[in-house]
Amino acid sequence: MGLFGKKNNDDRSDLNAQNKGNEEISYPFLTVLIEEVLSMTTTEVSVIGNVRGADLKEGQELYLLGRKGKSMKTRALRIEDALMTKMPEAKVGENVSIVLEGMRAGDVSKYDVISTVNYVTAEKEPAKEFVNPFLTAFLRESQKSQIEGEDGVTLENREYMSRLVEYIAEDAMFLSPCMQPEQNAKPGSISVALLKGKEGKSYLPLFTDRYELEITEGLAEKTLQQLDFPRVMNIVKQAPIDGIIINPKSAGFVLTKKILESLEFHKRKIDSHIREQKLDTSQPIMIAIPTDENTPNELFNALKDHMKNESRILRAWYALMIFPKEDKKAHLIVIDTLEETPELFGAIGKVAQPFLDDLQLNMQAAAKVKNMTEKMMLFYERKDTINV
Numbered sequence: 001m002g003l004f005g006k007k008n009n010d011d012r013s014d015l016n017a018q019n020k021g022n023e024e025i026s027y028p029f030l031t032v033l034i035e036e037v038l039s040m041t042t043t044e045v046s047v048i049g050n051v052r053g054a055d056l057k058e059g060q061e062l063y064l065l066g067r068k069g070k071s072m073k074t075r076a077l078r079i080e081d082a083l084m085t086k087m088p089e090a091k092v093g094e095n096v097s098i099v100l101e102g103m104r105a106g107d108v109s110k111y112d113v114i115s116t117v118n119y120v121t122a123e124k125e126p127a128k129e130f131v132n133p134f135l136t137a138f139l140r141e142s143q144k145s146q147i148e149g150e151d152g153v154t155l156e157n158r159e160y161m162s163r164l165v166e167y168i169a170e171d172a173m174f175l176s177p178c179m180q181p182e183q184n185a186k187p188g189s190i191s192v193a194l195l196k197g198k199e200g201k202s203y204l205p206l207f208t209d210r211y212e213l214e215i216t217e218g219l220a221e222k223t224l225q226q227l228d229f230p231r232v233m234n235i236v237k238q239a240p241i242d243g244i245i246i247n248p249k250s251a252g253f254v255l256t257k258k259i260l261e262s263l264e265f266h267k268r269k270i271d272s273h274i275r276e277q278k279l280d281t282s283q284p285i286m287i288a289i290p291t292d293e294n295t296p297n298e299l300f301n302a303l304k305d306h307m308k309n310e311s312r313i314l315r316a317w318y319a320l321m322i323f324p325k326e327d328k329k330a331h332l333i334v335i336d337t338l339e340e341t342p343e344l345f346g347a348i349g350k351v352a353q354p355f356l357d358d359l360q361l362n363m364q365a366a367a368k369v370k371n372m373t374e375k376m377m378l379f380y381e382r383k384d385t386i387n388v
Contacts, residue, residue, distance in 0.1 A: 031137035317376035
């Protein structure tokens with residue numbers, strides 16, 4: 001049961017009439033959270049899971065999705081029920097075995113996801129609009145957050161919950177409704193929408209796609225912004241809220257403020273142990289995080305002073321680029337920005353110039369380097385003024 005008394009079921013209504021601007025995705029789309037992997041041959045793997053969102057048909061083209069943006073195209077070669085009887089199709093809610101074409105045992109893991117929709121960030125055949133099929137699949141199985149223990153006692157399914165909250169903290173992106181600030185508002189101000197839950201508690205609503213937003217009642221028409229976990233935490237810390245609720249209508253999955261703060265602490269603890277990693281083992285380039293005594297604080301301070309007056313810049317990361325074969329180093333700065341323009345990056349370069357110590361400065365937009373920021377030092381994050 002969701003927070004607002006909504007059952008965790010599969011709404012089979014068609015969004016096509018509402019979503020005129022998108023003909024690529026038919027909502028609700030198919031997902032299967034893989035519960036078990038059975039290796040069959042060197043080119044076929046069988047997986048077990050529940051069909052959610054839409055019916056699955058034999059021969060249907062699918063995407064195998066995993067953590068860190070893993071995306072592989074496949075096809076449902078064969079579908080079988082619990083008695084190993086071949087099925088031409090599986091209906092929503094059925095637990096089935098699916099033979100995946102072109103997969104090897106090492107390609108597929110428990111808690112990977114099968115979907116008819118790809119990641120929007122995938123290098124090949126990305127989704128045409130913002131959507132998060134991986135998280136959607138997990139939320140559709142939210143009843144797995146609890147299991148029945150001895151003597152009928154309900155226990156937390158630690159493995160499922162660990163995978164889910166880890167993905168939320170490290171990889172997930174959300175849609176959040178907001179309103180544009182008034183003309184006299186402070187730079188960086190945003191207005192967020194809240195939902196009231198049981199006992200009068202307030203929650204920040206987050207959505208995996210536009211469909212989940214449109215089926216949720218009580219939200220006025222607002223501008224949408226994309227939020228990752230650090231930006232969600234920025235709002236949670238400043239706004240008078242008790243936590244977040246993801247997909248309120250269909251799943252109603254709640255994380256309280258206390259749980260979110262624990263997640264943030266755990267993530268920082270992991271990130272603090274990252275000191276030096278190769279970007280690509282096939283390339284003679286490494287990135288390194290400077291030790292405390294070698295941190296370029298003068299450069300950071302100058303950039304922070306500039307960035308806090310530039311509302312388009314949300315976050316910035318730093319690392320040293322090391323070229324072992326040439327015995328050279330260079331500064332690397334990655335910018336998370338609302339707008340990528342030569343003028344914006346040129347202004348950053350001009351501010352940084354006096355503090356580069358004869359090293360070259362390389363700058364990249366965060367949207368173009370995918371997971372590189374996980375290996376870098378976050379030195380600036382916009383502290384927005386939050387209005388509710």
